[in-house]
Amino acid sequence: MAPSSEPSALSPPSIPMELHAQNRDKLVQALRESLAASSRPIRGFVLLQGGEEQTRYCTDHIELFRQESYFAYLFGVREPGFYGAIDIASGQSLLFAPRLSPDYAVWLGEIKPLAYFKERYMVSKVFYVDEIVQVLTDQYGESEKPLLFLLYGLNTDSDNFSKPAVLEEMEKFDTDLSTLHPILTECRVFKSDLELALIQYANDVSSEAHIEVMRQTRAGMKEYQLESTFLHHIYMYGGCRHCSYTCICATGENSSVLHYGHAAAPNDRTLKDGDMALFDMGAEYHFYGSDITCSFPVNGRFTKDQAIIYNAVLKAHNAVLSEMKPGVGWVDMHKLAEKIILESLQKGSILIGNIDDMMAKRLGAIFMPHGLGHLLGIDTHDPGGYPKGIERPKEPGLKSLRTARELKEGMVITVEPGCYFIDALLIPAVQAPETSDFFNRKELDKYKDFGGVRIESDVYVTSTGCKNLTNCPRETWEIEAVMAGAPWPLDSNFIRNKSENKLTLDSN
Numbered sequence: 001m002a003p004s005s006e007p008s009a010l011s012p013p014s015i016p017m018e019l020h021a022q023n024r025d026k027l028v029q030a031l032r033e034s035l036a037a038s039s040r041p042i043r044g045f046v047l048l049q050g051g052e053e054q055t056r057y058c059t060d061h062i063e064l065f066r067q068e069s070y071f072a073y074l075f076g077v078r079e080p081g082f083y084g085a086i087d088i089a090s091g092q093s094l095l096f097a098p099r100l101s102p103d104y105a106v107w108l109g110e111i112k113p114l115a116y117f118k119e120r121y122m123v124s125k126v127f128y129v130d131e132i133v134q135v136l137t138d139q140y141g142e143s144e145k146p147l148l149f150l151l152y153g154l155n156t157d158s159d160n161f162s163k164p165a166v167l168e169e170m171e172k173f174d175t176d177l178s179t180l181h182p183i184l185t186e187c188r189v190f191k192s193d194l195e196l197a198l199i200q201y202a203n204d205v206s207s208e209a210h211i212e213v214m215r216q217t218r219a220g221m222k223e224y225q226l227e228s229t230f231l232h233h234i235y236m237y238g239g240c241r242h243c244s245y246t247c248i249c250a251t252g253e254n255s256s257v258l259h260y261g262h263a264a265a266p267n268d269r270t271l272k273d274g275d276m277a278l279f280d281m282g283a284e285y286h287f288y289g290s291d292i293t294c295s296f297p298v299n300g301r302f303t304k305d306q307a308i309i310y311n312a313v314l315k316a317h318n319a320v321l322s323e324m325k326p327g328v329g330w331v332d333m334h335k336l337a338e339k340i341i342l343e344s345l346q347k348g349s350i351l352i353g354n355i356d357d358m359m360a361k362r363l364g365a366i367f368m369p370h371g372l373g374h375l376l377g378i379d380t381h382d383p384g385g386y387p388k389g390i391e392r393p394k395e396p397g398l399k400s401l402r403t404a405r406e407l408k409e410g411m412v413i414t415v416e417p418g419c420y421f422i423d424a425l426l427i428p429a430v431q432a433p434e435t436s437d438f439f440n441r442k443e444l445d446k447y448k449d450f451g452g453v454r455i456e457s458d459v460y461v462t463s464t465g466c467k468n469l470t471n472c473p474r475e476t477w478e479i480e481a482v483m484a485g486a487p488w489p490l491d492s493n494f495i496r497n498k499s500e501n502k503l504t505l506d507s508n
Contacts, residue, residue, distance in 0.1 A: 375403060420451070
């Protein structure tokens with residue numbers, strides 16, 4: 001049996017609405033600078049429409065609401081049906097609440113007065129949605145139509161466009177659809193201290209939950225039982241009602257499926273002794289998320305073959321962290337991770353030949369077809385990866401990068417190298433004349449049903465380097481110790497004994 005659960009050391013922090021006031025101020029400053037640089041008048045309103053509740057198809061079942069991310073960034077509003085505006089000239093913020101019917105009080109609870117929203121969300125003024133046209137016209141105070149800066153632009157991760165606010169009387173306004181999106185997106189790329197504190201908390205909760213999953217894992221369980229363990233922990237102890245994304249709880253050959261856990265592959269395999277597990281799960285707290293992957297043996301002990309692949313990925317992960325600092329190119333970091341994984345596979349006799357030749361043939365993309373990492377914040381794949389002037393690489397593997405930017409202080413980005421044995425990629429590569437000679441097929445066959453390993457941490461770029469926000473066991477011996485019941489972090493006596501035992505083994 002797995003060790004019994006330890007009480008959580010965490011307590012959900014209070015939510016500082018100053019965070020969103022700072023975000024609004026940051027946007028206003030950036031917009032004013034942009035308008036001044038193009039000799040445009042500094043006036044008009046930013047207007048965003050918040051998210052709406054959705055029902056399940058044609059039924060009256062209302063899905064759990066989560067706010068639209070840009071609206072959440074600027075206003076922090078958790079309720080649906082709101083609009084928000086910012087007066088660029090004065091910096092004043094205005095919220096517009098839906099006017100609720102009396103039936104709301106019967107079925108859904110107290111109808112809050114406007115003063116409640118003004119105080120809760122720290123905005124200048126609050127009105128009803130049906131007053132938007134009159135309020136903005138009066139606030140503008142000039143004879144011509146008020147100018148609205150609306151949010152419209154491409155999300156380079158989804159290839160979807162953000163939807164601009166819609167009003168019944170839009171003809172009473174002049175509108176600008178091109179200015180706001182790139183500026184607001186760039187604001188989101190660089191995190192404030194208050195934002196960083198929430199991302200750190202989400203990481204703390206998720207790290208703790210991942211460790212609990214490790215301790216509970218045993219052969220014979222279903223993958224979804226461990227998903228359930230994670231979800232329970234982040235909500236029970238962390239106050240996190242939302243996950244950042246659908247949990248990936250992959251074991252055995254499923255761990256080579258990069259986005260396993262979807263409706264057609266619903267974390268339902270039975271764990272087997274000898275499997276590797278790859279669990280990619282992250283909690284969200286007040287919109288801000290985490291994205292953490294832990295890989296470990298189901299039975300708590302690494303085999304030699306499992307350790308070869310795991311340590312290849314860990315070495316790449318750690319090498320990237322040691323190189324990260326402002327000015328470093330993310331494409332270069334991806335190539336560094338690829339090269340280290342290829343070198344480790346060569347050392348393990350899985351690959352044969354010259355590493356530079358392998359890199360030239362893009363062999364790294366066979367084992368790591370996804371990008372090294374992505375920006376993280378209010379969205380798991382936070383926007384801003386490809387601003388104007390940054391082109392997406394076209395080579396295999398590199399084209400999957402969610403950003404090709406240089407690192408800058410204030411970014412939060414995931415570092416998630418992986419090594420997978422995916423038949424759909426390996427079989428053509430083994431058969432292709434230009435790459436077939438790189439493979440030691442006898443050794444490669446050992447990993448046919450291995451699956452894969454991914455190690456993912458959330459990392460903040462500092463002025464001189466980086467800070468890893470994730471706190472999970474990473475070394476093989478740390479994982480084995482925690483799965484056997486050792487506390488985390490490991491105490492000094494355990495580490496000292498481990499070090500002494502290693503010295504003894506090395507001397508022999």
